[in-house]
Amino acid sequence: MSNYFKNIKNAFKLKHYVNYIGVGAVLLLFTVLYYVGALNRATPNLLIQIGYSIILAVSLNLVVGLLGELSLGHAGFMCVGAYLGATVANALAGTLPLTLVLIISILAGGVSAAVFGFIVGLPALRLRGDYLAIVTLAFGEIVRNICKNLPFFGGAQGLQSEFYTEYLKAGKRALPLFIPTFIAVLFMLFVVQNLIRSKHGRAITAIRDNEIAAKAMGVNVTYYKLFVFVVSAFFAGVAGVIYTGTTSPIQYSFFSYNYSIEILVMVVLGGMGSIGGSIISAILITYINFALKSMLSGDMAAVKTLVYALILIVMVIYKNAPALKNVREKFNLQNLKEKIMSKVFKVKSSESDIRDDAGEWDEIPTKIITDEVLSTDFNLTTYTPDKPDKNQK
Amino acid sequence: MSENYVLKTENLGISFGGLKAAQDVNLKIKKNEIYGLIGPNGAGKTTVFNMLTGVYQPTYGTFYLNGEELKGLKQEAINQKGIARTFQNIRLFNNMSVIRNVMVGLHNNPAFKCNPFVSMFRLPSHFETEKNMRNKAKELLKIFGLLEERNILACNLPYGKQRKLEIARALATGPKLLLLDEPAAGMNPQETAELMETIKFVRDNFDMTILLIEHDMSLVSGICDRLTVLNFGQVLAEGNVDEVLNNPEVVRAYLGDD
Amino acid sequence: MSTLIDGLSLGAIYALIALGYTMVYGIAKMLNFAHGDIIMVGAYAVFTTLMMGETVGAKILAIVVSVVVCTALGVLVEKCAYRPLRGASPLAVLITAIGVSYLLQGMSQLIFGAKSHPVDFTIHGSFMGINYSTIVTLVVATIIMIGLTLFVNLTKTGRAMVAVSEDRAAAQLMGVNVNFIIMLTFAIGSALAACASIFYLMQIPTVSPTLGSMPGIKAFTAAVIGGIGSIPGAMIGGVLLGVIEKLALSVPAIAPYTTAIEFSLLIIILLVKPTGLLGKKRREKV
Numbered sequence: 001m002s003n004y005f006k007n008i009k010n011a012f013k014l015k016h017y018v019n020y021i022g023v024g025a026v027l028l029l030f031t032v033l034y035y036v037g038a039l040n041r042a043t044p045n046l047l048i049q050i051g052y053s054i055i056l057a058v059s060l061n062l063v064v065g066l067l068g069e070l071s072l073g074h075a076g077f078m079c080v081g082a083y084l085g086a087t088v089a090n091a092l093a094g095t096l097p098l099t100l101v102l103i104i105s106i107l108a109g110g111v112s113a114a115v116f117g118f119i120v121g122l123p124a125l126r127l128r129g130d131y132l133a134i135v136t137l138a139f140g141e142i143v144r145n146i147c148k149n150l151p152f153f154g155g156a157q158g159l160q161s162e163f164y165t166e167y168l169k170a171g172k173r174a175l176p177l178f179i180p181t182f183i184a185v186l187f188m189l190f191v192v193q194n195l196i197r198s199k200h201g202r203a204i205t206a207i208r209d210n211e212i213a214a215k216a217m218g219v220n221v222t223y224y225k226l227f228v229f230v231v232s233a234f235f236a237g238v239a240g241v242i243y244t245g246t247t248s249p250i251q252y253s254f255f256s257y258n259y260s261i262e263i264l265v266m267v268v269l270g271g272m273g274s275i276g277g278s279i280i281s282a283i284l285i286t287y288i289n290f291a292l293k294s295m296l297s298g299d300m301a302a303v304k305t306l307v308y309a310l311i312l313i314v315m316v317i318y319k320n321a322p323a324l325k326n327v328r329e330k331f332n333l334q335n336l337k338e339k340i341m342s343k344v345f346k347v348k349s350s351e352s353d354i355r356d357d358a359g360e361w362d363e364i365p366t367k368i369i370t371d372e373v374l375s376t377d378f379n380l381t382t383y384t385p386d387k388p389d390k391n392q393k
Numbered sequence: 394m395s396e397n398y399v400l401k402t403e404n405l406g407i408s409f410g411g412l413k414a415a416q417d418v419n420l421k422i423k424k425n426e427i428y429g430l431i432g433p434n435g436a437g438k439t440t441v442f443n444m445l446t447g448v449y450q451p452t453y454g455t456f457y458l459n460g461e462e463l464k465g466l467k468q469e470a471i472n473q474k475g476i477a478r479t480f481q482n483i484r485l486f487n488n489m490s491v492i493r494n495v496m497v498g499l500h501n502n503p504a505f506k507c508n509p510f511v512s513m514f515r516l517p518s519h520f521e522t523e524k525n526m527r528n529k530a531k532e533l534l535k536i537f538g539l540l541e542e543r544n545i546l547a548c549n550l551p552y553g554k555q556r557k558l559e560i561a562r563a564l565a566t567g568p569k570l571l572l573l574d575e576p577a578a579g580m581n582p583q584e585t586a587e588l589m590e591t592i593k594f595v596r597d598n599f600d601m602t603i604l605l606i607e608h609d610m611s612l613v614s615g616i617c618d619r620l621t622v623l624n625f626g627q628v629l630a631e632g633n634v635d636e637v638l639n640n641p642e643v644v645r646a647y648l649g650d651d
Numbered sequence: 652m653s654t655l656i657d658g659l660s661l662g663a664i665y666a667l668i669a670l671g672y673t674m675v676y677g678i679a680k681m682l683n684f685a686h687g688d689i690i691m692v693g694a695y696a697v698f699t700t701l702m703m704g705e706t707v708g709a710k711i712l713a714i715v716v717s718v719v720v721c722t723a724l725g726v727l728v729e730k731c732a733y734r735p736l737r738g739a740s741p742l743a744v745l746i747t748a749i750g751v752s753y754l755l756q757g758m759s760q761l762i763f764g765a766k767s768h769p770v771d772f773t774i775h776g777s778f779m780g781i782n783y784s785t786i787v788t789l790v791v792a793t794i795i796m797i798g799l800t801l802f803v804n805l806t807k808t809g810r811a812m813v814a815v816s817e818d819r820a821a822a823q824l825m826g827v828n829v830n831f832i833i834m835l836t837f838a839i840g841s842a843l844a845a846c847a848s849i850f851y852l853m854q855i856p857t858v859s860p861t862l863g864s865m866p867g868i869k870a871f872t873a874a875v876i877g878g879i880g881s882i883p884g885a886m887i888g889g890v891l892l893g894v895i896e897k898l899a900l901s902v903p904a905i906a907p908y909t910t911a912i913e914f915s916l917l918i919i920i921l922l923v924k925p926t927g928l929l930g931k932k933r934r935e936k937v
Contacts, residue, residue: 070742072749123922129741130682131921134871138914141868145914149907191513198512198519199500199526202489206497209486216446216480218472218501218566227509257864261749268746301765302860305757312750313732320743321735 016197019189019276023054027182034176044178048246050286051181052239055188057266057282058275059235062192064264065273066201067228068208069124070133074236074263076140077113079255081237083153085109086161086244093162098174101163102245106184109241110234116143117233121226140260147252158249165248177245184242188235193275195231204228265308268315399424399602400445400476400570404454406626407444414440415626416453420604422570427596427603429613429634432623433646438606439481441623442572445604446478447471458570473501477568479559481575481606487548491539491558494547495530498565502529530565536598537561537591553584557591564599571595573605577612585609589616614638622646653781654901655894660785661854662893663792667847668870669877669885670799671840677816677880678836681741684748685728687867688755689721689841693848694858695759696720698770705771713772718845725841726834734830752864760860767859772852784853795846796886799839803882812836816880869896872917878927887928892916 030047033039056074063071089105096104116139123135153159167174195201204224206214215221244250266285270277289304318324398421406416415437422428430438443449445456447468455464463471477498486494499505507522534540537557542550547558556576563571576592577585589612595601607613613620614634621631624646630637637643668690675683700713732751736744774783803809814822815832823829851866852858869892877888892913899909920927 064742068742070745123918126925127921130676130745131875131925133745134682134868134875135918135921137868138872138917142911142914145908145911194515194519195509195513198509199496199505199507199522200509200512202493202497203500205489205493206486209488210484212448213480213484213486214497215468216472216478216484217498217562218469219497220469261753264746264749302757302760305753305760309750309752309754309757313747313754316743316747316750317732317735320739322738323735 016193019193019279020186022276023182023185023189023279027179027186031179034178044176045246046287046290047178048181048242049290050283051178051185052242053263053266053282053286054185054279055235055239055242056263057270057278058188058192059232059239060263061267061270061273061275061278062195062228062232064267065271065278066196066204066208067225069225070129070264071120071136071229071232072133072257072260072264073120073136073138073140073143074232075255075257075259076136076143077116077233077236078240078243078259079140079143079147079252080116080233081109081113081240082244082250082255083147083159083240084112085237085241086159086163086250087153089241089244090160090162093166098166098170099180101166102177102180102241105163105244106238106241110237113237113240114230114234117230117236118226120233121229124225124229125222137257137260140255140257144252144255147255153252154249156252158251161244161248161250163245163248167245177242181242184238188238189275191231192235196275200224200227262308265311269311397424398422398457399426399459400456400604401460402445402454402456405441405444405451405456406453407440407449408452413626415444415623418454418621418623418628420621422602422604424602425596425600426618427592427605427616429617429620430604430606430623431608431613431620432629436623437626438623439574440626442478442574442606445471445572446476472566472568475567475569476572477563477566477570478572479556479563479574479576481578483555483559485547485555485558485562487546489547490544491547491550492527492530492534492543494558494562495533495565496526498562499526499529500566502526502565502567505529533561533565536594553580553587556580556588560591560595564595564601569602571601571603573603573607575606575608577607577609580609582611585612588612592616610638654897656781656785656789658894658897659890660788660792660850660893661897662873662890663789664847664850664854664889665866665870665873665893666796666886666889667792667843667850668866669874669889670796670882671843672871672874673877673879673882673885674812674836674840676874678812679729679733679833680819681733681744682748682871683733683837683840684745684867685751685755686840686844687863687865687870688752689724689728689844689863690848690851690866691759691858691860691863692724692755693717693721693845694770694852694862695763696845697772697849697852698763698768698858701770701772710772714849717848718842721841721845721848722838725837725844729834729837734833756860756864763858763860765860767857767862770852770856770858772849773856774853788850788853792846792850795843799843800882808832808835869913872913875917875927876920878929881927881929884927884929 030039030043034044056078060071060074063069085105085108088108089101092101092104120136120139124132127135147153147159148156167177196204203214203219204227206217206219207221207224211221240255243254262285266281267278269285270279270281292304318328400420400422402418402420404416405418405420407414408416418437418441420428420430430441432438440449444451447463447466447470451464455462457463458475461474463474463476466474486497489497505522505526507519512519531540531543534543537560539550539554539558539561542554547555550558560571560573560576573592577588580588592603592605593616596603605617617634619632620634620637622629622637622640622643629646630640630643668686671686671689672683675681675686694717696717697713700716701709703709728751732747733744736747774787776783778786803812811822811827811832812835814825814827815829819829822832847866847870848863851862870889873888873892874885875888876891877884877886879885895916896909896913899912900906905912
């Protein structure tokens with residue numbers, strides 16, 4: 001056991017914990033403010049929205065940034081989680097303590113969304129890119145269409161959420177929902193970041209970088225694609241259940257294709273593959289939506305659409321256009337950081353070429369076993385061909 | 394056992410919509426041999442590699458690795474059975490560091506088995522696995538002289554080192570047979586000479602059998618034990634290097650009729 | 652019987668839109684997500700022109716304006732948003748296309764408002780119980796499709812398009828101006844979308860900023876069912892989807908689930924035969 005902690009200590013790198021620290025600090029700060037009574041009525045609601053947006057953005061980033069496939073049905077998974085989670089919660093509400101109901105329904109919503117993630121992941125094995133994006137989009141629409149029309153789910157009126165009413169009833173006596181929400185965010189970060197920084201995360205990024213080479217290295221592409229879809233859908237489902245705690249009735253129209261795009265905007269704005277970036281842009285976009293809600297109602301909601309559209313187009317062209325390669329290299333955050341480091345702190349960065357989150361074990365001195373093998377007189381550079389060359393003229 | 398060949402192909406062939414890209418390819422490669430597969434451009438050499446690694450399913454014939462039939466398996470399964478390859482146009486994981494490229498190669502090594510849930514929840518064996526994988530990868534990188542560059546992105550390596558990294562990554566999968574697709578393409582004579590030494594080193598120290606495609610005749614005659622020449626998808630000649638390279642038909646295939 | 656005719660005419664609209672998808676996909680190798688919104692812009696062009704008066708002359712003018720606006724827009728979008736990304740990863744192009752789709756929706760919402768407006772473009776009256784609008788749609792759409800097939804197969808430019816879709820690099824070496832061909836493809840696709848918008852208005856006489864997204868996605872479904880990249884495939888897929896939609900809508904028990912049925916069909920086709928009915932298989936070179 002002590003060995004286990006030694007391993008954790010050896011693997012410790014501050015930058016791997018920044019996200020936990022940030023999210024944890026936010027949770028702590030607002031919990032204190034809440035119990036002191038310094039929060040206005042709207043803030044806890046905003047915090048919940050931010051919380052589930054982070055979960056959605058990071059879990060979508062798993063598919064888009066890490067696996068390199070485009071999913072346009074993330075709101076569909078959220079919808080599955082919300083409806084099924086709320087059904088479970090409605091059945092249990094009143095019989096069990098509220099927090100317990102929440103945990104059970106989160107698990108139920110997550111698992112049911114994960115099942116759908118598996119089903120949607122199946123086409124991902126045979127299709128790439130554009131086709132898969134359309135399949136995920138179609139999936140989202142199918143789910144919405146069914147939720148809208150099934151009498152069991154309240155039809156067009158939407159599904160009543162007992163959660164929400166119970167929370168309203170409990171008022172100040174209940175644990176404010178933003179606390180479990182942020183605990184869910186921390187749990188999600190724990191799972192996702194650990195997954196990325198493991199051999200499995202490497203295998204997944206290998207598939208993104210070069211699927212053919214990954215197959216040739218024996219990476220089971222089928223398994224990992226399904227795996228990523230299942231994990232990503234699970235957390236989208238969790239986000240859906242959290243959403244049911246903020247409103248009633250649950251409206252199928254919330255989970256539209258536009259909402260999937262909004263999540264995609266968060267991922268693209270934060271940087272594909274960057275977990276920290278997704279967190280920051282999820283907070284930013286949710287906050288802006290919240291702050292400008294009264295201003296951007298009615299026809300002015302189009303401004304929001306326009307801004308999202310421009311973010312998507314400008315960011316993607318800037319990051320990907322072959323013609324802008326030089327500009328990108330000139331105005332690169334990494335280079336900027338190095339410049340500041342060398343100018344201000346007179347430190348020459350030794351990590352100039354490290355653009356990759358190489359994992360935890362870099363700095364640990366290890367004894368290399370092959371030292372003896374290599375210390376023989378084998379030398380690669382002083383080779384002279386011993387055979388005269390017949391065919392080269 | 395009568396099957397003492399590492400790789401044995403029987404009338405291996407494939408046709409794409411009527412075009413026979415390769416036919417009746419019979420290779421018999423013994424253990425620890427360095428075997429060359431040569432031929433003019435478009436002769437079907439890479440097609441043979443693609444069949445041996447499961448990229449294409451052969452239309453005719455079959456092949457055996459140490460007596461076990463591998464025809465019909467998927468690419469990842471064939472790699473796990475013990476055939477690893479490099480690519481003619483280098484296919485590294487460009488946005489990953491050098492060491493992570495090799496660690497992907499170690500993915501299926503039975504010594505580093507680790508369930509995804511163990512990794513997701515950081516159970517003790519996750520740390521052990523990661524540490525051991527990293528050390529193993531460092532060993533391999535040291536052998537190939539890439540240890541210093543281990544944290545550089547693979548796409549930022551110079552060309553020659555990218556080729557070496559591809560070989561290191563292929564070896565990391567623990568193969569019994571290594572397929573090298575034009576390993577010396579684009580190298581200068583100095584680099585080619587180094588590469589020949591590396592290939593021999595791999596054969597001797599990893600107890601490896603190697604099948605390689607090459608156009609550089611100095612490399613072929615320098616290290617290959619035996620050769621097969623392909624032309625228009627068919628075997629033109631096979632045997633010892635000197636024999637084959639002096640075969641009038643081979644000379645005609647390369648230089649054309651006078 | 653009238654359901655079938657309705658289905659055929661809806662299918663003809665889908666086919667026209669699907670042709671735009673399939674041609675762009677075949678030649679520029681990208682999924683033009685904004686294609687559906689070009690239909691919407693076409694419909695708004697008609698709406699704006701008709702504000703001046705609803706005479707027959709204005710209606711004919713509206714058709715011309717719609718086609719010109721859509722064609723210009725298609726070329727503009729290609730030039731500004733897609734051309735800089737030629738050679739970049741397909742994922743990047745796809746996300747940009749989604750952005751363009753959003754941009755068009757946002758702009759028209761800003762200009763015309765989110766509410767839908769009525770547009771009177773229906774040809775009133777019927778023949779043997781079938782609306783004139785339906786008959787006109789069917790006949791004109793068929794003529795357009797025959798014309799397009801002849802253009803692609805018989806003219807030099809059409810053959811250049813086929814060449815670019817087969818092998819862009821080789822076509823360039825043979826002296827084909829690839830940029831021009833891709834631009835032309837977008838122009839033709841957008842012009843077809845303008846025609847589709849007019850037929851659409853004949854059937855559903857209102858415009859709104861999100862008018863194009865559902866027909867767009869459904870037409871893409873049609874293109875995939877027919878085999879993306881294949882022109883006859885898009886036509887067959889479109890007609891098939893239109894008939895299925897109208898048939899499903901005519902059965903009260905399953906009518907609410909029509910969308911789900913159509914999209915399930917898409918997923919099933921992609922799983923069973925990813926190349927669609929008439930598509931060709933492509934291998935990645937190793």
